[in-house]
Amino acid sequence: MLSKLNLGQKFTLMLLGVFMVGILMGGIALSRLLNYTAQAELTSKALMLMETMNAVRQYTVDEVTPEISERSEVQFLPETVPSYSAHTVFKVLQSSPDYQDFSYREAVLNPTNPKDKADQLEASLVSKFKEADSPEEFHDFRNSPGGKLYYIARPIQIKQEACLSCHSTPERAPKSMVDLYGRQNGFGWKLNDIIGTQIISVPAQTVFTKARKSLLITLGVFTGVFAIAILLVNYWLKRYVVRPLNRMAATAEAVSTGDTKAEFTKWSDDEVGKLTDSFNRMRLSLQMAMQRLERNRNRRPGGSQSG
Incomplete structure (x- = not known):
């Protein structure tokens, strides 16, 4: 659940x-x-x-x-x-x-x-x-x-x-x-x-x-403050955590389908920002690996590139 x-x-x-x-x-x-x-x-x-x-x-x-x-x-x-x-x-x-x-x-x-x-x-x-x-x-x-x-x-x-x-x-x-x-x-x-x-x-x-x-007045104040706290936490979470993660997930989906030029956008320097840097390094490593594979394939006999 x-x-x-x-x-x-x-x-x-x-x-x-x-x-x-x-x-x-x-x-x-x-x-x-x-x-x-x-x-x-x-x-x-x-x-x-x-x-x-x-x-x-x-x-x-x-x-x-x-x-x-x-x-x-x-x-x-x-x-x-x-x-x-x-x-x-x-x-x-x-x-x-x-x-x-x-x-x-x-x-x-x-x-x-x-x-x-x-x-x-x-x-x-x-x-x-x-x-x-x-x-x-x-x-x-x-x-x-x-x-x-x-x-x-x-x-x-x-x-x-x-x-x-x-x-x-x-x-x-x-x-x-x-x-x-x-x-x-x-x-x-x-x-x-x-x-x-x-x-x-x-x-x-x-x-x-x-x-x-x-007691009712005090509990009412506490409940109101807590409700505001929940709204603020959800707003902060959605803006600084959920949205960046959704963008990274969409970019990762694009990269997984072959679009190695898709870039992970960095929005902050916190843990989410560090995760973005890691994904960008992974994308670059994947891009470089794909390029090496492409060059090696082209150098093989029968490849499209002449010696």
């Missing part, structure tokens, strides 16, 4: 084979790299959001709570709770297209509000954060009722005494808060305890879609 193809077709098939193997191996490696890059980009955004939420929490503790602490004794005000402030600001950020896919949650082992209760995965993260050699954050994929999520988690640690005014004992907590949530939940916290985890999540499909788009 291959023996019936011309040089251009053989080179094209060879390049296509190399391209298919290269695109397969490169596509797998590139897909993994782009997935990692997409995760890293989303992680960077999530961590920036988390730092923003921590700044809002700190502002609430330092600036808001002291200003309205007297009012909160009479009536519980959610604005004094750092978690409430963080979630409120995050809802504002979600109105931006850049952050509309993100979600924010503060999961606590023993929360005041039952809706903040940590689930099984979140509780396991809190346990990991409590370990001595635990990293400062975790990021991974998790399953949820709405689909697979990519999450970044950091610990929530009690670092300020002001937080204990509401969560150490029911007696120290604002009466209005105890009346609203009861005396059973959200108490017993201690300074430097890790009581929960901050989690920012984004649908896993967002990660994969972003990586897939980058």
Whole structure:
């Protein structure tokens, strides 16, 4: 099958084979790299959001709570709770297209509000954060009722005494808060305890879609460049190899039928040019041999030439 193809077709098939193997191996490696890059980009955004939420929490503790602490004794005000402030600001950020896919949650082992209760995965993260050699954050994929999520988690640690005014004992907590949530939940916290985890999540499909788009664009560019390369190689091959060889084949055919004056035209000084020189020397040698044979034949008795 291959023996019936011309040089251009053989080179094209060879390049296509190399391209298919290269695109397969490169596509797998590139897909993994782009997935990692997409995760890293989303992680960077999530961590920036988390730092923003921590700044809002700190502002609430330092600036808001002291200003309205007297009012909160009479009536519980959610604005004094750092978690409430963080979630409120995050809802504002979600109105931006850049952050509309993100979600924010503060999961606590023993929360005041039952809706903040940590689930099984979140509780396991809190346990990991409590370990001595635990990293400062975790990021991974998790399953949820709405689909697979990519999450970044950091610990929530009690670092300020002001937080204990509401969560150490029911007696120290604002009466209005105890009346609203009861005396059973959200108490017993201690300074430097890790009581929960901050989690920012984004649908896993967002990660994969972003990586897939980058992969398709990159593979499209590679395919376009390779197609141009094949066209250029075929053009170069046809002009500088195939055409000279075809001319030499036609000249060799003429010489083989007795036209010893037919000359092999030299177009370049490369290997094809050297082959042309060799054919011309062979033609001259053949021409000289034919002339000698003709002279010897004419010198024999009975030849056309007289002595």
